[in-house]
Amino acid sequence: xxLNVWAQIADLTIIxxxxxxxxxxxxxxxxxxxxxxxxxxxxxxEGLMLVSAFTSIAVxxxxxxxxxxxVSGVLICVGMSYAMAFFHIKLKVDIxxxxxxxxxxxxxxxxxxxxxxxxxxxxxxxSNLDKIPVVNIPFIENIPYVNKLFSGHSLMxxxxxxxxxxxFIMLYRTPYGVHLRAIGEAxxxxxxxxxxxxxxxxxxxxxxxxxxxxxxSFMSMGMTSMFVKDMTAGTGFLALAVVLLGNRNPxxxxxxxxxxxxxxxxxxxxxxxxxxxxPSQFVQMMPYVVTVLALVVFAIRKQNRQxxxxxxPAAAKS
Amino acid sequence: MKRSMNRKxxxxxxxxxxxxxxxxGKTGTDVKTEGTASxxxxxxxxxxxxxxxxxxxxxxFDSVKRGVDxxxxxxxxxxxxxxxxxxxADWPAGLESMITSKKxxxxxxxxxxxxxxxxxxxAKYPDQKFIFYDDAIADMPNVYSMIYSQSEGSFLAGxxxxxxxxxxxxxxxxxxxxxGFIGGMNVPIINDFxxxxxxxxxxxxxxxxIVSSYIGNFYDAPKGKELSLAMYNGQKADIVYQxxxxxxxxxxxxxxxxxxxxxxxxxxxxxxYPGSVLTSMLKNLDSSTFRALQMFxxxxxxFGKVELLGVKEDGVGLAADKLYExxxxxxxxxxxxxxEDKLRNGEIKVESALD
Numbered sequence: 001x002x003l004n005v006w007a008q009i010a011d012l013t014i015i016x017x018x019x020x021x022x023x024x025x026x027x028x029x030x031x032x033x034x035x036x037x038x039x040x041x042x043x044x045x046e047g048l049m050l051v052s053a054f055t056s057i058a059v060x061x062x063x064x065x066x067x068x069x070x071v072s073g074v075l076i077c078v079g080m081s082y083a084m085a086f087f088h089i090k091l092k093v094d095i096x097x098x099x100x101x102x103x104x105x106x107x108x109x110x111x112x113x114x115x116x117x118x119x120x121x122x123x124x125x126x127s128n129l130d131k132i133p134v135v136n137i138p139f140i141e142n143i144p145y146v147n148k149l150f151s152g153h154s155l156m157x158x159x160x161x162x163x164x165x166x167x168f169i170m171l172y173r174t175p176y177g178v179h180l181r182a183i184g185e186a187x188x189x190x191x192x193x194x195x196x197x198x199x200x201x202x203x204x205x206x207x208x209x210x211x212x213x214x215x216x217s218f219m220s221m222g223m224t225s226m227f228v229k230d231m232t233a234g235t236g237f238l239a240l241a242v243v244l245l246g247n248r249n250p251x252x253x254x255x256x257x258x259x260x261x262x263x264x265x266x267x268x269x270x271x272x273x274x275x276x277x278x279p280s281q282f283v284q285m286m287p288y289v290v291t292v293l294a295l296v297v298f299a300i301r302k303q304n305r306q307x308x309x310x311x312x313p314a315a316a317k318s
Numbered sequence: 319m320k321r322s323m324n325r326k327x328x329x330x331x332x333x334x335x336x337x338x339x340x341x342x343g344k345t346g347t348d349v350k351t352e353g354t355a356s357x358x359x360x361x362x363x364x365x366x367x368x369x370x371x372x373x374x375x376x377x378x379f380d381s382v383k384r385g386v387d388x389x390x391x392x393x394x395x396x397x398x399x400x401x402x403x404x405x406x407a408d409w410p411a412g413l414e415s416m417i418t419s420k421k422x423x424x425x426x427x428x429x430x431x432x433x434x435x436x437x438x439x440x441a442k443y444p445d446q447k448f449i450f451y452d453d454a455i456a457d458m459p460n461v462y463s464m465i466y467s468q469s470e471g472s473f474l475a476g477x478x479x480x481x482x483x484x485x486x487x488x489x490x491x492x493x494x495x496x497x498g499f500i501g502g503m504n505v506p507i508i509n510d511f512x513x514x515x516x517x518x519x520x521x522x523x524x525x526x527x528i529v530s531s532y533i534g535n536f537y538d539a540p541k542g543k544e545l546s547l548a549m550y551n552g553q554k555a556d557i558v559y560q561x562x563x564x565x566x567x568x569x570x571x572x573x574x575x576x577x578x579x580x581x582x583x584x585x586x587x588x589x590x591y592p593g594s595v596l597t598s599m600l601k602n603l604d605s606s607t608f609r610a611l612q613m614f615x616x617x618x619x620x621f622g623k624v625e626l627l628g629v630k631e632d633g634v635g636l637a638a639d640k641l642y643e644x645x646x647x648x649x650x651x652x653x654x655x656x657x658e659d660k661l662r663n664g665e666i667k668v669e670s671a672l673d
Contacts, residue, residue, distance in 0.1 A: 008552050017544065111372060122374025123539070123564045125571075125590070223540040224571055228564045229372065230404070233538040268541075271531035272548040274496070280504050284534045 022261025043099025046236025047106025052216025385607025476518025
């Protein structure tokens with residue numbers, strides 16, 4: 001059994017699987033991070049992803065162009081996030097309730113539209129779909145081993161890594177990012193300095209929509225070429241956990257996504273070994289066990305740091 | 319002043335609501351009297367189909383729907399399908415309101431998830447007749463249940479998969495004798511599929527190795543795809559048999575993407591990826607639902623009984639359509655015919671994992 005697992009790690013198959021598994025988590029988590037950092041925790045990631053997954057595949061199938069599909073998926077997510085922000089900031093609805101409403105809406109609306117537009121309830125697989133392209137890098141694709149690392153991945157995988165970089169630069173290297181972080185840490189002081197808290201929260205939610213939209217479109221047009229009701233299957237909630245685990249930091253989020261992606265990857269590998277002695281239920285539990293362990297580790301680390309006085313209690317609380 | 323304004327609006331709102339409710343109530347009774355009136359005249363049997371999920375899985379629930387629709391067009395049934403959605407908490411209310419509406423002579427409902435609920439409601443409403451599919455409710459005078467021998471059907475699928483993996487005619491079949499199985503959840507019914515599949519494969523060739531795994535639900539298509547990619551690439555499987563409803567669509571897509579083979583389930587899925595989905599294991603839910611409704615119309619349906627429909631009763635079988643004939647080599651088709659005949663005349667006995 002271990003030989004079989006080792007063989008798949010050694011020939012780097014694991015990398016391809018890992019990149020596919022972690023990309024939607026990473027993108028959604030980046031989306032969650034940007035809004036979370038301003039003090040608006042976007043619980044609705046799951047619903048937004050579903051909406052985007054459905055919109056992008058529907059538009060892409062109709063227009064015959066994947067880019068149009070992805071862009072419309074992103075746009076609709078930005079719109080929905082804006083609506084969420086409106087409810088939360090303007091109408092003072094609790095963000096948790098708004099988020100849950102979004103999740104229920106995402107699941108219901110996609111099923112409804114699927115049956116109205118395509119007379120298909122449950123799943124929609126268009127035959128002539130223009131999928132998000134796979135990037136094959138010349139030269140490298142012919143070098144053994146190296147090709148598995150760098151070539152043959154979906155374009156969205158690279159976009160996800162760029163998103164981390166983009167998010168890092170935006171949050172830590174621009175005045176806009178400083179403002180975003182400031183209103184999350186201490187909204188009242190930020191307000192007293194004349195920073196428009198509400199407006200910045202709106203914009204943060206819009207950014208959140210952009211990345212969640214990308215994550216959703218990757219699920220329906222990159223990983224698969226179909227839309228299945230509730231196909232996100234908890235990815236949005238994993239992403240939320242990754243945001244917390246990553247200590248609200250793009251690099252932390254990247255590491256968190258890799259951990260979760262690895263858990264999913266090992267689940268796949270362990271499950272497909274012939275005559276595996278490990279019960280399938282146990283293997284399926286792994287991503288969630290990792291969640292719990294990771295949060296425990298995170299909590300302990302935070303507590304230790306607080307004891308040493310490295311973090312001011314006020315900031316640690318938020 | 320402002321307060322009294324609010325009250326006034328509230329009062330107006332209440333009045334509107336009451337008028338609306340009264341109107342609804344009125345139309346409701348109207349429909350009912352109309353229904354009984356026409357019932358006294360030419361008696362048209364009515365059937366209600368309660369789906370404890372949504373339609374559109376392109377297999378299981380859709381298949382029963384076809385049977386109900388066929389009964390509507392050919393036997394003159396008045397049919398109505400109600401989708402209960404994925405929230406289990408909604409199902410009891412949904413099914414009970416169907417019963418209490420008294421609009422249906424017979425209600426079609428099924429799957430193991432509904433067994434306790436249907437038992438309870440059948441005892442509570444002894445006048446309502448039920449046709450229960452895919453699991454057994456015994457000793458209820460108003461319930462007829464039909465179960466499908468998924469182990470026999472999967473035996474055929476397993477034999478077929480073993481023939482494909484050992485075939486030299488099929489171009490994309492590799493020398494390794496490995497076949498795959500992907501189930502939705504690790505539950506008894508799915509494991510019955512698996513056990514039949516293994517028996518079938520080993521009947522053809524003792525050395526065939528079976529890799530099996532479970533998605534964990536019936537809708538995570540990306541995960542189904544990932545699991546089957548690992549089977550095709552990592553374990554060198556040539557053919558994977560999926561029993562995972564909508565989640566299994568990901569399995570079929572992976573097979574077609576890599577140019578490998580797969581076996582569909584419950585409905586004929588051969589047409590989804592022609593040449594890659596070589597055949598489908600059918601639970602003939604449609605024809606058996608039709609058969610039950612036909613018997614009900616003739617007053618011959620044995621309520622209180624459980625019928626096991628196997629290969630012999632055409633309850634299960636492989637989808638042998640045009641695509642099957644086009645893409646599957648003659649030698650395999652002949653051998654499959656032989657296996658099927660042996661199952662039919664009882665020469666081969668398939669052990670079920672359920673008992």
